[in-house]
Amino acid sequence: MKRIGNYLLINLFIGLTFLIIACSNDDAETTVSELEKARMEYEKLKANPSFIELAFPEDDPGPPFYARIAVLGPDVLLMESNGTVVIPMMRQVECIDPEFNLLDLYHVPNGFFCPLTLSGQGLIEPNAPMGTFPAIAYGAGSNMPVWFVDSGLLANAMADGVLTLPELEALNPRKGVASRYEEYNKPRSEEDYLLVIESEGTMSGTNQKFEYKVISRTKARQDVELRIW
Numbered sequence: 001m002k003r004i005g006n007y008l009l010i011n012l013f014i015g016l017t018f019l020i021i022a023c024s025n026d027d028a029e030t031t032v033s034e035l036e037k038a039r040m041e042y043e044k045l046k047a048n049p050s051f052i053e054l055a056f057p058e059d060d061p062g063p064p065f066y067a068r069i070a071v072l073g074p075d076v077l078l079m080e081s082n083g084t085v086v087i088p089m090m091r092q093v094e095c096i097d098p099e100f101n102l103l104d105l106y107h108v109p110n111g112f113f114c115p116l117t118l119s120g121q122g123l124i125e126p127n128a129p130m131g132t133f134p135a136i137a138y139g140a141g142s143n144m145p146v147w148f149v150d151s152g153l154l155a156n157a158m159a160d161g162v163l164t165l166p167e168l169e170a171l172n173p174r175k176g177v178a179s180r181y182e183e184y185n186k187p188r189s190e191e192d193y194l195l196v197i198e199s200e201g202t203m204s205g206t207n208q209k210f211e212y213k214v215i216s217r218t219k220a221r222q223d224v225e226l227r228i229w
Contacts, residue, residue: 034215038184038196042123042136051123051135057116062139064111066096066165067147071103071158075219079197079212080151081226086212087173088181088199089145091116093165101162117144118181133187136194141181146201147173148210148228176203176210193219203228 045051056062068088070077079086091114100107118141122134153171157163178201186194193216200211208228216222 033198034196034213035182035184035198038194042138042184045123045136050125052126053121053123055121056119060122061112062116063090064108065105066091066100066107066111066114067102069102069163070105071161072105077105077219077222079214079222079224081212081224083151084226085149085151085154086224086226087147087149088178089117089147093145096165098165101164102168103158103161103163117141135188136184136186139183142179144178144181146176146178146199148176149173174203177201190219193217195222
């Protein structure tokens with residue numbers, strides 16, 4: 001009888017062990033970041049022979065815009081969290097055309113001549129016409145300017161549909177530098193759109209640090225988590 005009891009206890013212990021392992025695996029699956037999911041999607045498409053990989057700026061000049069902020073009809077790119085709008089500067093601030101409306105996003109061809117603050121790769125069909133967006137692109141930077149602007153002040157400045165660099169400067173944004181910036185973007189269509197960003201860095205002239213994450217599956221909305229401490 002004692003032997004049977006020990007046998008039951010051993011089986012119970014084994015069963016609980018497998019249950020704990022299964023729960024741990026479930027937890028691991030649920031904690032996969034949006035950035036990692038996008039990375040896996042990139043690698044899956046990269047294995048598809050229908051696409052080739054181009055590096056930017058080596059093979060391609062990259063997107064012809066200066067900053068990730070835009071109002072293009074129903075498509076609004078404003079990465080806001082708790083009253084603060086995050087504006088990553090995708091090209092060097094010093095060469096941004098001061099008369100260009102940043103809300104128009106694309107500045108062709110002028111934007112191409114302004115050095116990028118990130119580099120990366122994109123997947124595209126070999127015979128795609130010039131100017132075709134990649135199916136998916138990955139970009140990373142280690143010295144990217146990032147501006148943090150009060151959303152109320154920014155809304156007032158944007159009320160006339162125009163936002164130039166001097167107007168943005170006049171809002172006295174808090175300026176930082178991202179030591180890590182990573183993004184995946186699927187820009188082609190509304191149905192398959194994706195923008196995922198993870199970034200962290202320090203505020204210029206202070207000891208403050210920042211980090212933010214962005215996930216967007218529609219061109220009209222971005223979910224943003226921002227922390228400054």
